[in-house]
Amino acid sequence: MNDLGRIEDLPADYVQDMRQHNLVPLWPSLRGVLPPKVPTRQTQPTMWPYGTVRPLLMRAGELTPIEKAERRVLVLANPGHGLDKMQASAAMYLGMQLLLPGEWAPSHRHTPNAVRMIVEGEGAYTTVNGEKCPMSRGDLILTPTGLWHEHGHDGTDPVVWLDVLDLPLMYYAEVSYHINGARHEVQPGHGERRYARGGLLPSPMFERSAQAYPMLRYPWAEARDALLDLAADEPGLEQVQITYVNPETGGDVQNVLGFYALMLRPGQSLRLPARSPAQVFHVIEGGVRMACLGQTFEMTEADTACAPGYEGVTLTNPHADRPSFVFMADESPLHRKLGVYEVRG
Numbered sequence: 001m002n003d004l005g006r007i008e009d010l011p012a013d014y015v016q017d018m019r020q021h022n023l024v025p026l027w028p029s030l031r032g033v034l035p036p037k038v039p040t041r042q043t044q045p046t047m048w049p050y051g052t053v054r055p056l057l058m059r060a061g062e063l064t065p066i067e068k069a070e071r072r073v074l075v076l077a078n079p080g081h082g083l084d085k086m087q088a089s090a091a092m093y094l095g096m097q098l099l100l101p102g103e104w105a106p107s108h109r110h111t112p113n114a115v116r117m118i119v120e121g122e123g124a125y126t127t128v129n130g131e132k133c134p135m136s137r138g139d140l141i142l143t144p145t146g147l148w149h150e151h152g153h154d155g156t157d158p159v160v161w162l163d164v165l166d167l168p169l170m171y172y173a174e175v176s177y178h179i180n181g182a183r184h185e186v187q188p189g190h191g192e193r194r195y196a197r198g199g200l201l202p203s204p205m206f207e208r209s210a211q212a213y214p215m216l217r218y219p220w221a222e223a224r225d226a227l228l229d230l231a232a233d234e235p236g237l238e239q240v241q242i243t244y245v246n247p248e249t250g251g252d253v254q255n256v257l258g259f260y261a262l263m264l265r266p267g268q269s270l271r272l273p274a275r276s277p278a279q280v281f282h283v284i285e286g287g288v289r290m291a292c293l294g295q296t297f298e299m300t301e302a303d304t305a306c307a308p309g310y311e312g313v314t315l316t317n318p319h320a321d322r323p324s325f326v327f328m329a330d331e332s333p334l335h336r337k338l339g340v341y342e343v344r345g
Protein backbone atom coordinates (compact mmCIF):
# COMPACT_ATOMS: atom_id res chain seq x y z
CA MET A 1 0.00 0.00 0.00
CA ASN A 2 1.47 3.35 -1.02
CA ASP A 3 1.96 6.15 1.50
CA LEU A 4 -0.48 9.01 1.17
CA GLY A 5 0.40 12.69 1.25
CA ARG A 6 0.84 14.29 4.64
CA ILE A 7 -0.48 17.60 5.91
CA GLU A 8 3.15 18.82 6.18
CA ASP A 9 3.56 18.23 2.44
CA LEU A 10 1.06 21.01 1.71
CA PRO A 11 1.88 24.74 1.71
CA ALA A 12 1.01 26.20 5.10
CA ASP A 13 -1.00 29.07 3.59
CA TYR A 14 -3.09 26.58 1.59
CA VAL A 15 -3.92 24.57 4.73
CA GLN A 16 -4.72 27.82 6.52
CA ASP A 17 -7.02 28.92 3.68
CA MET A 18 -8.91 25.66 3.76
CA ARG A 19 -9.33 25.72 7.53
CA GLN A 20 -10.68 29.26 7.41
CA HIS A 21 -13.47 27.93 5.22
CA ASN A 22 -14.09 24.88 7.42
CA LEU A 23 -12.44 22.53 4.95
CA VAL A 24 -9.98 19.72 5.67
CA PRO A 25 -8.10 17.51 3.18
CA LEU A 26 -9.06 13.85 3.59
CA TRP A 27 -5.91 12.09 2.37
CA PRO A 28 -3.61 12.84 5.36
CA SER A 29 -6.23 11.25 7.67
CA LEU A 30 -7.63 8.58 5.35
CA ARG A 31 -5.60 5.69 6.75
CA GLY A 32 -6.47 6.74 10.29
CA VAL A 33 -10.22 6.55 9.82
CA LEU A 34 -10.11 3.60 7.39
CA PRO A 35 -7.10 1.53 8.45
CA PRO A 36 -6.28 -1.75 6.70
CA LYS A 37 -8.07 -4.86 8.04
CA VAL A 38 -8.25 -3.98 11.75
CA PRO A 39 -10.01 -0.86 13.09
CA THR A 40 -8.24 1.73 15.19
CA ARG A 41 -9.31 1.04 18.78
CA GLN A 42 -8.82 3.22 21.79
CA THR A 43 -10.15 0.54 24.12
CA GLN A 44 -7.33 -1.11 26.08
CA PRO A 45 -7.47 -4.26 28.17
CA THR A 46 -8.09 -2.82 31.65
CA MET A 47 -8.97 -4.27 35.03
CA TRP A 48 -10.62 -2.54 37.96
CA PRO A 49 -10.04 -4.70 41.06
CA TYR A 50 -12.90 -4.36 43.53
CA GLY A 51 -10.36 -4.19 46.34
CA THR A 52 -9.17 -0.91 44.83
CA VAL A 53 -12.58 0.47 43.91
CA ARG A 54 -14.40 -0.31 47.15
CA PRO A 55 -12.47 1.87 49.65
CA LEU A 56 -12.57 4.84 47.26
CA LEU A 57 -16.30 4.35 46.74
CA MET A 58 -16.92 4.12 50.51
CA ARG A 59 -14.93 7.35 50.91
CA ALA A 60 -17.31 8.97 48.41
CA GLY A 61 -20.10 7.86 50.76
CA GLU A 62 -18.46 9.92 53.53
CA LEU A 63 -17.51 12.90 51.38
CA THR A 64 -20.56 13.41 49.20
CA PRO A 65 -24.13 13.12 50.47
CA ILE A 66 -26.57 11.50 48.03
CA GLU A 67 -28.38 14.84 47.57
CA LYS A 68 -25.14 16.25 46.15
CA ALA A 69 -24.52 13.30 43.87
CA GLU A 70 -27.98 11.98 42.86
CA ARG A 71 -26.06 8.92 41.69
CA ARG A 72 -22.96 8.23 43.80
CA VAL A 73 -20.82 6.54 41.20
CA LEU A 74 -17.15 5.98 40.48
CA VAL A 75 -16.80 5.51 36.74
CA LEU A 76 -14.57 2.68 35.53
CA ALA A 77 -12.82 4.68 32.83
CA ASN A 78 -10.62 3.10 30.18
CA PRO A 79 -7.29 4.98 30.03
CA GLY A 80 -7.11 4.28 26.29
CA HIS A 81 -10.04 6.63 25.74
CA GLY A 82 -8.76 9.18 28.28
CA LEU A 83 -10.26 9.13 31.77
CA ASP A 84 -12.37 12.25 31.20
CA LYS A 85 -14.32 10.50 28.45
CA MET A 86 -15.74 8.18 31.15
CA GLN A 87 -16.07 5.21 28.85
CA ALA A 88 -14.98 1.59 29.10
CA SER A 89 -15.21 1.03 25.35
CA ALA A 90 -16.63 2.82 22.32
CA ALA A 91 -20.22 2.06 23.34
CA MET A 92 -20.00 0.95 26.97
CA TYR A 93 -19.93 2.93 30.21
CA LEU A 94 -19.26 1.19 33.54
CA GLY A 95 -19.84 2.66 36.97
CA MET A 96 -19.71 1.34 40.53
CA GLN A 97 -22.61 2.88 42.43
CA LEU A 98 -22.98 3.09 46.20
CA LEU A 99 -26.25 3.46 48.08
CA LEU A 100 -26.12 3.69 51.86
CA PRO A 101 -28.90 2.52 54.22
CA GLY A 102 -31.89 4.87 54.15
CA GLU A 103 -30.72 6.71 51.05
CA TRP A 104 -32.85 7.28 48.01
CA ALA A 105 -31.67 8.04 44.47
CA PRO A 106 -34.53 10.06 42.96
CA SER A 107 -36.71 9.09 40.01
CA HIS A 108 -35.59 9.91 36.50
CA ARG A 109 -35.58 8.48 33.01
CA HIS A 110 -33.13 8.89 30.19
CA THR A 111 -32.37 7.88 26.65
CA PRO A 112 -29.33 5.67 27.40
CA ASN A 113 -30.11 2.05 28.32
CA ALA A 114 -28.82 0.84 31.67
CA VAL A 115 -28.50 -2.43 33.55
CA ARG A 116 -27.43 -3.03 37.15
CA MET A 117 -25.35 -6.02 38.22
CA ILE A 118 -25.54 -6.19 42.01
CA VAL A 119 -22.09 -6.52 43.60
CA GLU A 120 -22.58 -6.30 47.35
CA GLY A 121 -25.19 -5.83 50.07
CA GLU A 122 -28.85 -6.61 50.71
CA GLY A 123 -31.99 -4.56 51.20
CA ALA A 124 -31.77 -2.15 48.28
CA TYR A 125 -34.25 -2.07 45.43
CA THR A 126 -34.71 -0.38 42.09
CA THR A 127 -38.16 0.57 40.92
CA VAL A 128 -38.64 0.55 37.15
CA ASN A 129 -41.87 2.28 36.05
CA GLY A 130 -42.98 1.70 39.65
CA GLU A 131 -42.24 -2.04 39.67
CA LYS A 132 -40.10 -2.98 42.66
CA CYS A 133 -37.00 -5.01 41.79
CA PRO A 134 -35.10 -6.25 44.87
CA MET A 135 -31.34 -6.19 44.49
CA SER A 136 -29.22 -9.16 45.61
CA ARG A 137 -25.70 -10.20 44.65
CA GLY A 138 -25.53 -11.25 40.99
CA ASP A 139 -29.05 -10.12 40.05
CA LEU A 140 -29.38 -8.29 36.75
CA ILE A 141 -31.91 -5.45 36.64
CA LEU A 142 -32.82 -3.61 33.44
CA THR A 143 -33.66 0.05 33.24
CA PRO A 144 -34.09 0.40 29.47
CA THR A 145 -34.35 3.63 27.54
CA GLY A 146 -37.24 5.84 28.60
CA LEU A 147 -38.33 3.86 31.67
CA TRP A 148 -38.64 5.71 35.00
CA HIS A 149 -36.32 4.39 37.68
CA GLU A 150 -35.20 5.19 41.20
CA HIS A 151 -33.22 3.38 43.87
CA GLY A 152 -34.06 2.90 47.56
CA HIS A 153 -32.40 1.06 50.44
CA ASP A 154 -34.20 -0.44 53.46
CA GLY A 155 -31.25 -2.56 54.62
CA THR A 156 -28.48 -1.99 57.14
CA ASP A 157 -25.24 -2.20 55.11
CA PRO A 158 -23.87 -0.40 52.05
CA VAL A 159 -25.14 -1.68 48.71
CA VAL A 160 -22.95 -1.52 45.62
CA TRP A 161 -23.83 -2.36 42.06
CA LEU A 162 -22.17 -2.18 38.66
CA ASP A 163 -23.97 0.03 36.14
CA VAL A 164 -23.53 -0.85 32.47
CA LEU A 165 -24.85 1.77 30.05
CA ASP A 166 -24.61 2.56 26.35
CA LEU A 167 -23.99 6.18 27.36
CA PRO A 168 -20.87 6.78 25.17
CA LEU A 169 -22.78 5.79 22.05
CA MET A 170 -25.84 7.86 22.97
CA TYR A 171 -23.67 10.86 23.81
CA TYR A 172 -21.71 10.49 20.55
CA ALA A 173 -25.01 10.32 18.64
CA GLU A 174 -26.15 13.50 20.46
CA VAL A 175 -29.27 11.81 21.80
CA SER A 176 -28.34 11.59 25.50
CA TYR A 177 -30.60 13.42 27.97
CA HIS A 178 -32.59 12.80 31.15
CA ILE A 179 -35.86 13.96 32.71
CA ASN A 180 -36.47 14.08 36.46
CA GLY A 181 -39.75 12.74 37.80
CA ALA A 182 -41.85 12.41 40.92
CA ARG A 183 -41.43 9.52 43.30
CA HIS A 184 -43.36 6.50 42.03
CA GLU A 185 -45.88 4.48 43.93
CA VAL A 186 -44.15 1.16 44.37
CA GLN A 187 -45.79 -2.03 43.07
CA PRO A 188 -44.37 -5.42 43.93
CA GLY A 189 -42.28 -6.93 41.14
CA HIS A 190 -43.77 -9.80 39.16
CA GLY A 191 -41.91 -10.31 35.89
CA GLU A 192 -39.39 -12.85 37.06
CA ARG A 193 -42.13 -15.22 38.39
CA ARG A 194 -44.27 -14.77 35.31
CA TYR A 195 -41.39 -15.88 33.09
CA ALA A 196 -39.72 -18.31 35.49
CA ARG A 197 -40.28 -21.50 33.46
CA GLY A 198 -38.59 -22.11 30.13
CA GLY A 199 -40.88 -22.41 27.12
CA LEU A 200 -44.01 -21.39 29.06
CA LEU A 201 -45.32 -17.86 28.53
CA PRO A 202 -48.42 -16.10 29.85
CA SER A 203 -51.19 -15.72 27.22
CA PRO A 204 -54.36 -14.21 28.73
CA MET A 205 -57.18 -14.11 26.12
CA PHE A 206 -54.79 -15.97 23.78
CA GLU A 207 -52.64 -12.85 23.56
CA ARG A 208 -48.95 -12.63 24.33
CA SER A 209 -47.45 -9.55 25.95
CA ALA A 210 -46.49 -6.80 23.54
CA GLN A 211 -44.37 -5.02 26.15
CA ALA A 212 -40.92 -4.10 24.86
CA TYR A 213 -39.43 -5.01 28.25
CA PRO A 214 -41.62 -7.71 29.81
CA MET A 215 -38.97 -8.86 32.31
CA LEU A 216 -36.93 -6.38 34.32
CA ARG A 217 -35.16 -8.51 36.96
CA TYR A 218 -33.10 -11.61 36.25
CA PRO A 219 -32.29 -13.24 39.62
CA TRP A 220 -28.80 -14.68 39.95
CA ALA A 221 -30.16 -17.83 41.63
CA GLU A 222 -32.00 -18.67 38.36
CA ALA A 223 -29.04 -17.84 36.11
CA ARG A 224 -26.64 -19.84 38.27
CA ASP A 225 -28.95 -22.88 38.29
CA ALA A 226 -29.34 -22.61 34.51
CA LEU A 227 -25.55 -22.71 34.08
CA LEU A 228 -25.11 -25.64 36.47
CA ASP A 229 -27.92 -27.57 34.72
CA LEU A 230 -26.44 -26.84 31.30
CA ALA A 231 -22.99 -28.01 32.43
CA ALA A 232 -24.46 -31.20 33.92
CA ASP A 233 -26.64 -31.87 30.84
CA GLU A 234 -23.74 -31.50 28.41
CA PRO A 235 -20.52 -32.63 30.09
CA GLY A 236 -18.58 -32.11 26.83
CA LEU A 237 -19.84 -28.56 26.24
CA GLU A 238 -16.89 -26.19 26.15
CA GLN A 239 -18.59 -22.82 26.55
CA VAL A 240 -21.17 -23.09 29.32
CA GLN A 241 -22.90 -19.79 28.70
CA ILE A 242 -26.37 -18.28 28.81
CA THR A 243 -27.69 -15.08 27.29
CA TYR A 244 -30.09 -12.72 29.02
CA VAL A 245 -33.02 -12.42 26.60
CA ASN A 246 -36.44 -10.89 26.28
CA PRO A 247 -38.57 -13.96 27.19
CA GLU A 248 -41.35 -12.98 24.76
CA THR A 249 -39.14 -12.64 21.68
CA GLY A 250 -35.95 -14.54 22.52
CA GLY A 251 -34.11 -11.43 21.32
CA ASP A 252 -31.60 -9.22 23.08
CA VAL A 253 -32.86 -7.66 26.33
CA GLN A 254 -31.79 -4.22 25.15
CA ASN A 255 -31.15 -2.51 21.82
CA VAL A 256 -27.44 -1.77 22.04
CA LEU A 257 -25.62 -4.00 24.53
CA GLY A 258 -25.79 -7.76 25.12
CA PHE A 259 -25.53 -9.53 28.49
CA TYR A 260 -24.41 -13.06 29.32
CA ALA A 261 -23.37 -15.32 32.18
CA LEU A 262 -20.59 -17.84 31.77
CA MET A 263 -19.52 -20.78 33.92
CA LEU A 264 -15.93 -21.97 33.81
CA ARG A 265 -15.62 -25.56 34.94
CA PRO A 266 -12.99 -26.29 37.63
CA GLY A 267 -9.56 -25.67 36.11
CA GLN A 268 -11.04 -24.91 32.68
CA SER A 269 -9.31 -22.63 30.19
CA LEU A 270 -11.60 -21.14 27.54
CA ARG A 271 -10.50 -19.26 24.44
CA LEU A 272 -13.10 -16.72 23.33
CA PRO A 273 -12.60 -16.02 19.62
CA ALA A 274 -11.72 -12.59 18.27
CA ARG A 275 -15.07 -10.88 17.60
CA SER A 276 -15.81 -7.31 16.60
CA PRO A 277 -17.47 -6.11 19.85
CA ALA A 278 -15.57 -4.98 22.94
CA GLN A 279 -16.37 -7.05 26.02
CA VAL A 280 -16.70 -6.58 29.76
CA PHE A 281 -16.14 -9.30 32.37
CA HIS A 282 -17.28 -9.19 35.99
CA VAL A 283 -16.53 -12.10 38.33
CA ILE A 284 -19.60 -13.08 40.33
CA GLU A 285 -18.17 -16.17 42.00
CA GLY A 286 -14.74 -17.83 42.06
CA GLY A 287 -11.80 -16.43 40.14
CA VAL A 288 -10.71 -15.88 36.55
CA ARG A 289 -7.35 -15.38 34.89
CA MET A 290 -8.05 -13.19 31.88
CA ALA A 291 -5.50 -12.86 29.09
CA CYS A 292 -5.79 -10.47 26.14
CA LEU A 293 -3.24 -8.70 23.94
CA GLY A 294 -0.29 -9.97 26.00
CA GLN A 295 -1.75 -8.78 29.29
CA THR A 296 -2.93 -11.07 32.08
CA PHE A 297 -5.30 -10.10 34.87
CA GLU A 298 -5.80 -12.26 37.96
CA MET A 299 -9.43 -11.54 38.76
CA THR A 300 -11.17 -12.46 42.00
CA GLU A 301 -14.76 -11.98 43.09
CA ALA A 302 -16.31 -8.61 42.16
CA ASP A 303 -13.40 -7.61 39.92
CA THR A 304 -14.28 -6.07 36.56
CA ALA A 305 -12.25 -5.92 33.32
CA CYS A 306 -12.73 -5.06 29.69
CA ALA A 307 -11.19 -6.15 26.41
CA PRO A 308 -11.21 -4.41 23.02
CA GLY A 309 -12.99 -5.85 20.01
CA TYR A 310 -11.23 -7.90 17.31
CA GLU A 311 -9.03 -9.59 19.93
CA GLY A 312 -9.25 -13.09 21.36
CA VAL A 313 -9.60 -13.44 25.13
CA THR A 314 -8.59 -16.46 27.20
CA LEU A 315 -10.41 -17.05 30.47
CA THR A 316 -9.03 -19.59 32.92
CA ASN A 317 -10.55 -20.80 36.17
CA PRO A 318 -7.56 -21.11 38.54
CA HIS A 319 -9.59 -23.16 41.01
CA ALA A 320 -9.36 -26.92 40.47
CA ASP A 321 -12.13 -27.70 42.93
CA ARG A 322 -14.99 -25.35 42.03
CA PRO A 323 -16.59 -23.58 39.09
CA SER A 324 -16.25 -19.85 38.49
CA PHE A 325 -19.10 -17.63 37.31
CA VAL A 326 -18.67 -14.53 35.18
CA PHE A 327 -21.12 -11.86 34.05
CA MET A 328 -20.34 -10.47 30.60
CA ALA A 329 -21.51 -7.48 28.59
CA ASP A 330 -20.67 -6.68 24.98
CA GLU A 331 -21.66 -4.57 21.98
CA SER A 332 -23.05 -7.46 19.88
CA PRO A 333 -26.61 -6.14 19.41
CA LEU A 334 -25.19 -2.83 18.17
CA HIS A 335 -22.74 -4.51 15.81
CA ARG A 336 -25.45 -6.80 14.40
CA LYS A 337 -27.74 -3.83 13.78
CA LEU A 338 -24.91 -1.96 12.08
CA GLY A 339 -24.15 -5.04 9.98
CA VAL A 340 -20.52 -5.11 11.17
CA TYR A 341 -20.65 -8.06 13.59
CA GLU A 342 -17.72 -10.41 12.90
CA VAL A 343 -16.22 -13.55 14.39
CA ARG A 344 -12.65 -13.95 13.21
CA GLY A 345 -11.86 -17.19 15.04
Ligand SMILES: [Fe+2]
Binding pocket: 108, 110, 114, 149
Ligand atom coordinates in the same frame (compact mmCIF):
# COMPACT_ATOMS: atom_id res chain seq x y z
FE1 LIG B 1 -30.57 6.45 35.64
